[in-house]
Amino acid sequence: KTNEMSVPKFVIRLLSQAFVSVKNVHKTVISQRCIHTTNVHPRAASTNVSHVHAEGTTGHQLPSDLLSPEEQMMKDSVARLAAEKIQPFVAEMDRTSQMKPEVIQALHDNGLLGIEIPAEYGGTNSTFFVATIAIEELAKVDPSVSVLCDVQNTLVNMLIVRLGTEEQKRKYLPRLATDMIGSFCLSEAESGSDAFSLRTSAVLDKGYYILNGTKVWITNAEHAGVFLVMANARPTAGYKGITCFIVDRETEGVNVGRKEDKLGIRASSTCSVTFDNVKIPESNILGEFGKGYKYAIEMLNSGRIGIAAQMLGLAQGCFNHAVDYTRERKQFGRRIYDFQGMQHQIAHVATQIHIGRVMMCNAARMHQLGLPVVKEAAMVKYFASEVATLTTSKSIEWMGGVGFTRDYPVEKYFRDCKIGTIYEGTSNIQLNTIAKCLEQDKLAGC
Known part of the structure; x- marks a missing residue:
């Protein structure tokens, strides 16, 4: 229409x-x-x-x-x-x-x-x-x-x-x-950052896999009609037994738990999902048997670039609200924006957002072309989360008391940004990944 x-x-x-x-x-x-x-x-x-x-x-x-x-x-x-x-x-x-x-x-x-x-x-x-x-x-x-x-x-x-x-x-x-x-089900209570120590099992029985286990922190779970579930179908093979299964929500034994009461991104549903003797046909294996760990790693790279885009959008939205306020609010007969100390802070934050956006665009273009982006995805996810944290904190300071109230949206951005340092791999996990890539670059003569 x-x-x-x-x-x-x-x-x-x-x-x-x-x-x-x-x-x-x-x-x-x-x-x-x-x-x-x-x-x-x-x-x-x-x-x-x-x-x-x-x-x-x-x-x-x-x-x-x-x-x-x-x-x-x-x-x-x-x-x-x-x-x-x-x-x-x-x-x-x-x-x-x-x-x-x-x-x-x-x-x-x-x-x-x-x-x-x-x-x-x-x-x-x-x-x-x-x-x-x-x-x-x-x-x-x-x-x-x-x-x-x-x-x-x-x-x-x-x-x-x-x-x-x-x-x-x-x-x-x-x-x-x-x-x-749709929802992507990887994390478990005992396998967060150590994602591939997952315990959800899939046992073959007469042409069907029987899934048992619980996934936690599952985004979109409340509204999802289908789940992509990582489960170990051959525990003796370790992480090489991890396989991806397509599971319809209405399948008997699938139970979506209550929504988590979160600090930020509150409108986004985050739930646990339990699989209790869920019967899945072999035809619902997505991709190859035992390649789930490989698919998860590849998809997390694109997911991290996506989270970087989210954090940079969040930062820009918050920045726009706060800077507009500094152009309207007057103290000592002048706009807050006109004080040099304020201008320097605003310019610094604007520069950080711009750097993050260039990094994100570069990583996204590279990924689209099929280039390796493990390091770039980790770098931009880490950096964008830090930029969002800086921007939202400074924005509240620039606005003073009103920035600390729910009358203005900046406090929500402040709450929302914290998740950027946690999901799709914590900031420390990103730093570990970056360090490993740097070591590999050194060994390769780069």
Whole structure:
């Protein structure tokens, strides 16, 4: 249905045209690296190019955070959607810890929950980079809505797009694009940062796997119609027995627990999910048997870039509110913004946000091309979380007493940002990963 507001689904479909040919890829993708057609990530395989770069009108490389006209159109369209369809409900959703059904419906109606799903399955047939644009723009208004979009697109949808059989794709992708939410079930009470020590088991019995175990901290669980569950189907093989199963919510033995009463992102549902003798056909294995650990690692890289986009959007949204206030509030006959000490703080925070965005765009472009991004994903997730923490704290200080009240949105951003240092791997886990990558680079002579 067309109205006075631009329709993001239409915009995203336009975006897909920008990636049909090598010529358009050259215009929109940023990279100096050579891409060899062997061992290339599935996202890059469709381009069939050995070298991809972007050039401006002068023939020089464009910066990674510069958007193509189509990408800018997408950014503007999602911003309008967030302002008109989400902003009016943000305070209420935070207070009640409940996502409005009409908000979820608006995301589905405008193609934001099936961004990378191919058009043949009802999706918008766009790219990972476009997904990060949407995640960032939504986070400027409400990080809770943003993380729903992030998990759906970067984890659930892409696992099925990449690994699903044709039957699995036909069954789940059209619904995920239009009316279903999905959840990714990895964490357990005894396996958080040590994710692959999980205890959820899957025992083969006459053509069916019997799942038993409990997953915790599962995002989107309250609304999910399908769960992608990591379970060990061969404990004697250790982590190499971990296999990914598609589990429908209505399957007997699946129980979603109460929502956690959280500090921040309160409208985003976080629940435990218990599997009690859940009977799953062998045909519901996603991908290869015993490769679940590999898939989880790969998806967590994209998920971390998505969380970085969320944290940077959150930081920018908070920054905008606070700086606008400093331009209106006067003390000693002058705007607060006009004091040099204040200007220096604002300039510093603005610089940190910009650096984070460049890092995020670079990591997203690299991932889209199939380049290794383990280090880049860890770096940007860590850095963006730190930037969000700095920005929200400073914003409250700049606004003084009113920033400490719920009359203004900055205190919510302050609460929401803390999760950025925790989920998709804590900040310390990111630092461990970065250090390991640096050691590998040294051994490789880099």
